[in-house]
Amino acid sequence: MTVETAAAPAPWTPPPVPVPAAYRDPDYALLPDGRRAERxxxxxRARAAATPDVDAVLEVGRTTxxxxxxxxxxxxxxxxxxxxxxxxxxxxxxxxxxxxxxxxxxxxxxxxxxxxxxxxxxxxxxxxxxxxxxxxxxxxxxxxxxxxxxxxxxxxxxxxxxxxxxxxxxxxxxxxxxxxxxxxxxxxxxxxxxxxxxxxxxxxxxxxxxxxxxxxQALAASYYLLDLDVRSVAMAPIPFFHVAGIGLALAAVLGGSALLLEAPTDLAGVAELWQRRAVTHAVAVPTVLQMLLQLPAVRQADWSTLQYVIYGASPIPVPVLTDAAEVFGCRFLQSYGLTESTGGITMLMPEDHRPDPADPVAVARLRSVGRPMPGVPVRVVDPVTLEDLPPGQRGEVLIGGGHVMKGYWERPEDTAASLLPGGWLRTGDGGSFDDGGYLFLHDRLKDMIITGGENVFPAEVESVLTGHPGVVEVAVVGVPSGRWGESPHAVVVPRDPASFDPDELLTWARERLAHYKCPVGVTVVGTLPRNASGKLLKRQLRADLAS
Missing domain, CATH: 3.40.50.12780 (ANL, N-terminal domain)
Incomplete structure (x- = not known):
């Protein structure tokens, strides 16, 4: 008697993203002379030969x-x-x-x-x-x-x-x-x-x-999506010691775009600079966009020159995004990536930023980091077994392909721990796909809170709390609990400390989250601790709360 064994289900992979017409090479960005940009x-060399007299760098009182x-x-x-x-x-x-x-x-x-x-x-x-x-x-x-x-x-x-x-x-x-x-x-x-x-x-x-x-290969996945050319003026506020800063600079080199290094001193100066320099590609974090929209001069200005606003670090709240799209009238882009992946590997496209308000799935995707870029394999796996997980299940994000780093400098053990067979990079980030291949991040795995046997991803709680009109920034960390092991706790930077009510914020959370996900307490601070690169230091928050 022969017993037939059911074949194991094939690993789920996100649907492919349509390749833009301008995306001329599936593997590499191309130099102005048509060669691969692999050195x-x-x-x-190729850019200077193609457009020697075009502006490369704009500074105060100086052009190069x-x-x-x-x-x-x-x-x-x-x-x-x-x-x-x-x-x-x-x-x-x-x-x-x-x-x-x-x-x-x-x-x-x-x-x-x-x-x-x-x-x-x-x-x-x-x-x-x-x-x-x-x-x-x-x-x-x-x-x-x-x-x-x-x-x-x-x-x-x-x-x-x-x-x-x-x-x-x-x-x-x-x-x-x-x-x-x-x-x-x-x-x-x-x-x-x-x-x-x-x-x-x-x-x-x-x-x-x-x-x-x-x-x-990383530039091939982003450069053609930015529409950069010799007419473009791209802000360069991200330090070049970040891979995102170098990535923008190299994209400008390929397109022959001017890099604007002039830095404003205040919020009003940001809007004035965008206007005076006819910026086509602006870079801003969501909180800056939100504050810019509160300036009357911003709402009265002509923004026809502005083509793209590129943002990251956190999603833009839907009401702010709707308002920004109406005021600026430009395209919005968001990306996710690591230095180890040579920068961005997903993209939330301009069309994703204008969802039908009656489509809850499309609106919810504004909280995602978009879909993997063309030619970039991305998986979500069980962090222990490394088996692929279906849409909706949370696990660890893995990145493959030609974007993955060569390794850690003189650290073979760290390299071996981060790079799996087949060249897959372990990001340490928790994430999940939806059915359309949109990636949602759920915090660093090490920051996950386990309360009463339930997993709580701080990013989900933070997303709800930042929707409160009185909150500028928030970080959620786990604090010890004699009953549950640990419980979520919110550290909040309020918009107006004098009128902010922590209890009202907790009520807001309970109306929108499962009870076990809700913070058990709120600490009000003036700023959140960050390292020299601007990354939030949750370990310091945990230490401060413990003391």
Whole structure:
């Protein structure tokens, strides 16, 4: 007698996202001359050849063309070679976004060295740890970052864009005598092209090695969706030491768009800058958008030049999004990704931001991070068994494909723990798909609260609480409970502390959440603790509440 065994169900994968007509290559972004963008240095070389006199960088009182940026990068490469820097050596830069930052990024790449953008917000002891790990042959200290020089080791050659930094060679002196001939070094696309460092929210920062192939494939998944070209003016408020900041800069290089480095000093200055500079691609967090909409001048302005608002960090509340779409009349984009995935791997598209109010599923998807970009495999799996989960079930988000990092710098054990067979990256993020392939995030797995045997994802609770009109920001963490093991607790930044009522917020939550998900208490604070990269420090909140 033969017994037939039912075949195991095939793993669920999200439906494919329609490929835009402008998405010309499924694997790599293309250079202006049609070649694959698989080498960092080639991106600037090709752009400078295509549009040498077009504006590349806009600052207060100064404009840099693509040809000028390319020549300065060549001089940086020659100065590095003169200092004995060779292929594979690290060249670090610490400082605010500036043309010198880009010149070092591309100059090091033209020599086959590895640029290492460092967090300019780190304290000297923190920066000392990162420098000891990276061991750069040369450290360039950007304008206004003089204190960072104190973290440099005596064996590291320092160059300072500002004058008067102790122990550093002035930038102009360093470049003097270095000609602007491109050294023409050609590197393997699988070699490390840039070395980022994690923000260290859970411990010592880790170096993250991204290859030229990583960059080219990641740009292919985002560049063509942004409609960047030589007429575009893209804000660059995200620091270049973030992969999102570098990603926007490289997308501008491919499109020949101007990068706007001018920074406003206040909220009214943001709107004025967008207007005066005819910004086409603005970057803003949801809270800034919400505050901008409260300014009469914003509602009266002509926003016909603005084409895209790119946001992240958190969803935009539906009423705010509806209002912003009406006022600005532009397209909105949101993305999700990690440094280890070379930036964004999902996209909530412009059409997703204009749902039919009568369609509750479409409205609910505004709380998602969108669908995986073309060519980017994404899975949600059981974090223990690593088996794929169907839509609606929460698990760990895995990312595959050519976006996944080469590995952690000199940390083989950490690399092995994060990269699974087949090249899948464990993100540590909790998430779930819906039936349409939209990814919803449910917080870091380590931040999940287990109360009375039930799993509570803080992001879900925070999403409800931020809908309260009196709340500006909120973080939900677990606190010890003698009865339930732990319980949710909300730490809130109120809009008006004098009139804010914590009990009223708890009532709001109970009307919208299952009882076990509702906070058992509310703590009011002026600001939420964040690290130098701006990431929320929930471990500090838990420690503060425990004490």
């Amino acid at each position: 960092l240095a080639d991106m600037l 063309s693509w040809a000028e940026l390319d020549r300065t990068a060549n001089r940086v490469a020659q100065a590095l070679a003169r200092d004995g820097v060779r292929a594979g050596d690290r060249v670090a830069y610490v400082g605010a976004n500036a043309p010198s930052f880009l010149a070092v990024l591309f100059g090091a790449a033209k020599l086959g060295a590895v640029p290492a953008p460092l967090n300019a917000l780190l304290a000297v002891p923190e920066l000392s740890v990162v420098l000891a790990d990276a061991r750069p042959a040369v450290l360039v200290v950007g304008a206004g970052s003089g204190p960072a020089a104190a973290a440099a080791t005596g064996s590291t050659r320092m160059v300072a864009v500002d004058d008067g930094v102790a122990g550093a060679v002035p930038w102009d002196t360093w470049l003097a005598g270095a000609d602007d001939t491109d050294p023409g070094v050609v590197v393997d696309p699988q070699d490390t092209a840039v070395l980022f460092f994690s923000s260290g929210t859970t411990g010592r920062p880790k170096g993250i090695e991204l290859t030229g192939a990583n960059l080219g």
